[in-house]
Amino acid sequence: MSHLVIDIGNSRTKIAIFDDHKLVKNDVLEDLTEEKLRDYLKENSIQQSIISSVRDGIERLENVLIEQTVYIRFSAALNTNINNQYKSPETLGLDRLAGVIGAKALYPGENCLVIDLGTCITYDAIDNDNVYKGGSISPGLNMRLRAMHELTGRLPLIPLDDFDGSEGNNTGTSMLSGVVNGTFLEMAGFIEQYRAQYSELRVILCGGDANFFDTRLKNSIFAHTLKTEPDLVLIGLNEVINQQ
Template sequence: MNLIVDIGNSRVKLALTEGGEAVAQCAGPALDRALLGGFVAGRRVRRAIVCSTRGDAAEAAELVRTFVADCLVFTPDTPVPLRNAYRTPRTLGRDRLAAAVGAATLCPGRDVLIADFGTALTVDLVTADGTFCGGFIAPGLRSRFRALHEHTARLPLCAPDAPDAADAAWSEPGLATEEAMRRGVLCGMLYEIEGHLSRMAARYAGLCIFFTGGDAKYFAKRIKNTIFANRNLVLSGLDRILEYNASEENPD
């Protein structure tokens, strides 16, 4: 099995994969010996990959190597099975590139658009020839609620409606402040995503669209385009990158 360690802005996700499929997962606020040791206990793990958006990947890899000797740290210099056209590859979020690899692996030879709903909202394009073409970065759902609260004098800190709330709870004008804030943030983000999808689908016929990230559940059922919702896209991409670097596919 492979061990995947994905250290995001707000939490750490661990996965064990076999044959490209996740067989076990867990998450926590931080990577520590107790979390990692409990997760891999009794498992035969052959290799691992560590990806971090916090800048602590090397330190995390040291801990991982006490359990799995063969550990790859995902850095800007790590070979991936895509051509990267990003002009500033060292500033490119590892999670964005990993999600792109995951989506391209699931839809080979197709134009792919990936919307990742996390702390930030990212929308990235991979073309049919296997080129990562960059994309768009905007505040995520909860970041927008925090911004309204922290940068105004009296607006409260709100949370989104339930994912299965009736569409009218989004599209009708709010008659109270918190209601208006929820509908403003949710509808604003919905219309933003619909705009990206409409524009890109017009340019790329047969475009495959993936939604991933913790807050994708609020939008997946409200978008008219045919989409694939895959919460494990980053994990799948990291597993593919690990296998690519351990195989003869990688010319380096």
């Protein structure tokens, strides 16, 4: 049975087709319009669908999916195998919830820390008994660069793509070094914090900026527990469909 899975983030939209548990097709779009979605459904035979969105105003997309598929409205109230102990589940980002569901689908019986490096960076742990209590949110790489530019008088706006890994030797490279290396040290600190809590911990990277840290972390003391899963949120959403 074919499932259409859509993850609408702050900066981009990922859309994928699963055949039961197998990912068979995925695309990254700057934006998903109602027209694009109808075209996508015409080109592919879809039985069930689901959306995770960090934005409001997706009702038109939902209506298209309701018309043409069996649509599952994803929310923290939906019955899953996760023991969700987040104290305000109605405010929990659905991408965060989908990420931990995806982590348990890939690594059942393990303690997992999901680090999603998107517009914001989120840290979410779920234990080997499927208990999820919450996590942390911090600014993403580009947000940090924009903040230094917008909240100061003279610092320029530096593209993240200009980072070459070297120590800063002018204002621009110093900003990049501070952002990338500062974020790496932040991540290392969170990993150590959770490792102290869990004797065995699987660390999973996902999100658009995961590539900046994959090699750095794999060259560190965390290498043996680290996995990069770029489609983790999509896998989690598909798992929700399979659980209904």
